[in-house]
Amino acid sequence: MKAVEMHNIVKIYPNxxxxxxxxxxxxxxxxxxxxxxxxxxxxxxxxxxxxGIEYPTSGxxxxxxxxxxxxNPHVAISLGIGMVHQHFMLVPSLTVAENMILGMxxxxxxxxxxxxxxxxxxxxxxxxxxxxxxxEKVLDLPVGIKQRVEILKALIRGAKILILDExxxxxxxxxxxxxxxxxxxxxxxxxxxxxISHKLKEVKEISDxxxxxxxxxxxxxxxxxxxxEEEISRRMVGREVELVIERTExxxxxxxxRVENLEYTREDGVKVLNRISFSVRSGEILGVAGVEGNGxxxxxxxxxxxxxxxxxxxxxxxxxxxxxxxxxxxxxEMAHIxxxxxxxxxxxxxxxAENLISDRYYKDPFCxxxxxKPQKIREFAEQAIKNFNxxxxxxxxxxxxxxxxxxxxxxxxxxxxxxAKLLIADQPTRGIDVGSTExxxxxxxxxxxxxxxxxxxSADLQEILQLSDRIIVMYRGEIVGYFPKNEGLTEEELGxxxxxxxxxxxxxxxEALIS
Amino acid sequence: MNLKRKLLLLETFRTLVTIVIxxxxxxxxxxxxxxxxxxxxxxxxxxxxxxxxxxVEFLNQTTPLIFTGLAVSIVFQxxxxxxxxxxxxxxxxxxxxxAALHFPSVPFLHPILVMIFxxxxxxxxxxxxxxxxxxxxxxxxxxxxxxxYIAFFLGLYIVNYYMRDLRAGYLVSYKYPKTAWLxxxxxxxxxxxxxxxxxxxxxxxxxxxxxxxxxxxxxxMTGFNRGFAIFSGIKVENVEMYSQIISGMIAGLAGSIEMxxxxxxxxxxxxxxxxxxGIIVALLARNNPLGVxxxxxxxxxxxxxxxxxxxxxxxxxxxxxxxxxxxxxLITAEAFLGFMRRKIIEKEAMRMESGGA
Numbered sequence: 001m002k003a004v005e006m007h008n009i010v011k012i013y014p015n016x017x018x019x020x021x022x023x024x025x026x027x028x029x030x031x032x033x034x035x036x037x038x039x040x041x042x043x044x045x046x047x048x049x050x051x052g053i054e055y056p057t058s059g060x061x062x063x064x065x066x067x068x069x070x071x072n073p074h075v076a077i078s079l080g081i082g083m084v085h086q087h088f089m090l091v092p093s094l095t096v097a098e099n100m101i102l103g104m105x106x107x108x109x110x111x112x113x114x115x116x117x118x119x120x121x122x123x124x125x126x127x128x129x130x131x132x133x134x135x136e137k138v139l140d141l142p143v144g145i146k147q148r149v150e151i152l153k154a155l156i157r158g159a160k161i162l163i164l165d166e167x168x169x170x171x172x173x174x175x176x177x178x179x180x181x182x183x184x185x186x187x188x189x190x191x192x193x194x195x196i197s198h199k200l201k202e203v204k205e206i207s208d209x210x211x212x213x214x215x216x217x218x219x220x221x222x223x224x225x226x227x228x229e230e231e232i233s234r235r236m237v238g239r240e241v242e243l244v245i246e247r248t249e250x251x252x253x254x255x256x257x258r259v260e261n262l263e264y265t266r267e268d269g270v271k272v273l274n275r276i277s278f279s280v281r282s283g284e285i286l287g288v289a290g291v292e293g294n295g296x297x298x299x300x301x302x303x304x305x306x307x308x309x310x311x312x313x314x315x316x317x318x319x320x321x322x323x324x325x326x327x328x329x330x331x332x333e334m335a336h337i338x339x340x341x342x343x344x345x346x347x348x349x350x351x352x353a354e355n356l357i358s359d360r361y362y363k364d365p366f367c368x369x370x371x372x373k374p375q376k377i378r379e380f381a382e383q384a385i386k387n388f389n390x391x392x393x394x395x396x397x398x399x400x401x402x403x404x405x406x407x408x409x410x411x412x413x414x415x416x417x418x419x420a421k422l423l424i425a426d427q428p429t430r431g432i433d434v435g436s437t438e439x440x441x442x443x444x445x446x447x448x449x450x451x452x453x454x455x456x457x458s459a460d461l462q463e464i465l466q467l468s469d470r471i472i473v474m475y476r477g478e479i480v481g482y483f484p485k486n487e488g489l490t491e492e493e494l495g496x497x498x499x500x501x502x503x504x505x506x507x508x509x510x511e512a513l514i515s
Numbered sequence: 516m517n518l519k520r521k522l523l524l525l526e527t528f529r530t531l532v533t534i535v536i537x538x539x540x541x542x543x544x545x546x547x548x549x550x551x552x553x554x555x556x557x558x559x560x561x562x563x564x565x566x567x568x569x570x571v572e573f574l575n576q577t578t579p580l581i582f583t584g585l586a587v588s589i590v591f592q593x594x595x596x597x598x599x600x601x602x603x604x605x606x607x608x609x610x611x612x613x614a615a616l617h618f619p620s621v622p623f624l625h626p627i628l629v630m631i632f633x634x635x636x637x638x639x640x641x642x643x644x645x646x647x648x649x650x651x652x653x654x655x656x657x658x659x660x661x662x663x664y665i666a667f668f669l670g671l672y673i674v675n676y677y678m679r680d681l682r683a684g685y686l687v688s689y690k691y692p693k694t695a696w697l698x699x700x701x702x703x704x705x706x707x708x709x710x711x712x713x714x715x716x717x718x719x720x721x722x723x724x725x726x727x728x729x730x731x732x733x734x735x736m737t738g739f740n741r742g743f744a745i746f747s748g749i750k751v752e753n754v755e756m757y758s759q760i761i762s763g764m765i766a767g768l769a770g771s772i773e774m775x776x777x778x779x780x781x782x783x784x785x786x787x788x789x790x791x792x793g794i795i796v797a798l799l800a801r802n803n804p805l806g807v808x809x810x811x812x813x814x815x816x817x818x819x820x821x822x823x824x825x826x827x828x829x830x831x832x833x834x835x836x837x838x839x840x841x842x843x844x845l846i847t848a849e850a851f852l853g854f855m856r857r858k859i860i861e862k863e864a865m866r867m868e869s870g871g872a
Contacts, residue, residue: 012865014860057861327745330747347744350740358747359747371729
């Protein structure tokens with residue numbers, strides 16, 4: 001029997017982005033079905049439609065053979081569909097049990113029967129083979145366990161179809177192994193699992209069948225064992241791509257950025273950065289690896305003047321810039337590709353041209369003493385659109401109308417043309433298509449070759465290994481690993497440090513700070 | 516036709532539809548409140564163009580609305596909800612009265628000095644919520660609203676105790692010296708003063724300021740996405756400060772022009788409501804300074820039509836306030852006729868598809 005049948009699904013977002021262009025998608029009951037495709041191929045949108053978060057522009061959906069209209073997630077849950085999102089939907093300050101029963105609390109008289117909740121959770125954990133610490137606060141749990149809580153949360157609500165949106169993106173290789181074991185057991189007990197991913201190795205390992213999306217269309221469904229990784233990859237991209245980026249030899253020169261003993265305690269009292277020391281030299285890329293949420297975000301925000309109150313010293317080109325605001329740093333030749341491109345990186349309602357000059361709008365040649373020069377701005381924008389291969393109607397289109405990859409290119413175009421000495425790139429290729437990823441990575445190498453000091457923060461280990469000259473690994477706000485070269489280094493090896501299993505000697509970590 | 520133009524056309528259409536709907540509802544209300552609804556409605560609709568005098572009245576009604584519409588547009592573009600234009604305009608008028616009565620009576624120079632002083636007072640008044648927000652994170656919505664009350668009672672106090680003309684039979688200030696009168700725009704019997712020309716000039720100036728200067732760029736980017744502005748190195752606290760002060764200056768100027776052009780003395784005993792109607796104008800104009808002109812004309816027309824209807828048919832002009840409010844309710848309901856917007860965008864997306872983009 002087919003658990004899910006989606007026919008001719010079209011989804012156009014209100015901002016004009018076409019995410020699905022008539023997708024057909026079918027999943028058999030009890031199988032692990034991988035949904036693969038590049039970022040921006042429409043995988044997540046398709047699953048959001050199945051889970052009722054988005055409503056399709058047109059198309060038909062059947063669940064266990066019955067035609068359904070999934071107008072919101074409540075409908076989806078009542079149909080036995082559960083979804084585990086890329087970003088966890090848990091209340092950090094509540095315990096595992098409290099999170100689990102949210103909205104379906106067992107009560108005793110008028111209050112929540114906490115004992116029973118814990119028992120419910122423990123029973124479910126037993127039944128599905130997903131052990132979780134029911135009484136602990138979610139806040140204190142490692143990412144892998146949080147994810148398990150999310151899965152269990154869906155199961156406890158009666159899910160028979162489980163959607164996992166890139167579940168391994170935040171996991172270390174070791175945690176991924178545990179997750180896969182759990183998924184296999186679930187599938188054996190009759191659960192249908194839809195697994196979104198663009199990591200082919202994992203797809204090959206875990207799935208029974210797979211469906212490939214490209215550019216919002218289904219380009220084939222296969223039995224996993226009958227198709228090779230190369231073939232999947234070719235169909236995903238629509239051409240042969242070898243994401244090997246020619247890394248040129250680096251010739252590091254003077255130290256541009258020096259971070260000494262940086263410490264930071266967040267508003268909620270958690271010490272998120274502890275004795276962080278490193279330096280970045282002109283003409284090199286320093287990679288910062290680590291599972292998300294281990295202090296990287298705070299580190300970047302402090303370095304770029306968006307977060308204040310840090311202890312220690314940050315020195316840029318010999319000048320102490322600790323806790324200086326962004327408008328001062330922007331004038332000190334620092335460029336920044338932020339993690340959150342829509343929140344910080346662009347103004348969606350502004351035009352491409354306006355977005356491209358946001359850090360230099362007041363300067364020659366774009367502005368006289370007060371009056372701006374629209375012609376000059378336009379020329380620059382047209383040039384940037386061409387050089388950075390931005391697909392748009394022209395400089396006057398609002399950024400809102402662009403796809404994720406093209407929005408990122410607008411941002412990248414601005415930051416790469418700012419003549420900065422230091423570039424801080426935070427997850428520069430997250431969520432964008434392979435073509436754009438390749439482009440951005442090449443630009444990072446180019447910048448390095450031109451003598452820019454690049455600090456690359458990324459959760460994508462492939463990216464870190466591909467681009468970095470030196471690598472530091474962050475775990476719980478500390479640097480726990482330092483690799484002065486990356487030759488022979490593997491993702492697994494980095495994984496042990498990211499998990500906090502292994503740790504370098506204090507003296508070796510200190511070497512990250514080159515004088 | 517590109518997408519931007521299509522959406523603009525749709526917005527215009529949407530606005531017109533809401534106006535028609537509001538008028539229909541207005542007619543129904545009239546139907547229940549007067550024996551001659553058709554007659555009353557006729558005066559409301561055509562009153563302002565039925566006689567030269569009434570047409571002049573309509574233009575003079577529009578003038579302050581352009582100014583306050585511009586003032587509100589500037590702060591709204593920065594996503595600052597300073598709704599203190601009413602008080603700023605009131606204080607501008609009080610300041611203008613002081614300046615008109617006490618500054619040297621030099622022809623030509625006198626009205627200019629009065630305007631500058633009124634702008635100063637309006638800006639000063641607007642800076643209070645601005646500073647309170649910057650220093651103590653006081654919501655500008657609340658503080659600017661409160662400043663309106665303070666302006667009203669303090670302004671009346673100042674006029675009644677220091678500038679009141681006791682020979683006039685009612686509460687007004689001394690008459691301004693002739694040098695502080697605004698000249699007429701054209702030589703007709705009725706007082707069509709140059710205020711409307713100044714207002715139109717300011718609309719263009721404000722447009723230029725917002726779309727062609729670096730300060731305007733800062734204001735718009737801060738309004739689009741504050742986080743992005745900070746990230747880009749724009750000092751948003753400064754932007755939020757000066758956008759409010761400039762807005763206050765324009766509102767203050769409106770007060771001085773009303774007094775010098777129309778009444779030639781301070782006459783307000785109730786707050787005139789132009790500041791609040793300015794919010795309506797800005798909303799109708801989608802905060803675009805050039806859009807403020809037709810929006811102010813519309814609101815001015817309705818205001819004038821209402822007064823004429825009141826004079827000639829005995830229907831309370833307050834009915835029009837209800838109409839205005841209904842229009843705004845419909846316009847702010849973004850999803851109203853939203854399906855048309857969605858259709859246009861879906862079509863455009865499909866076009867881009869086939870265009871191979």
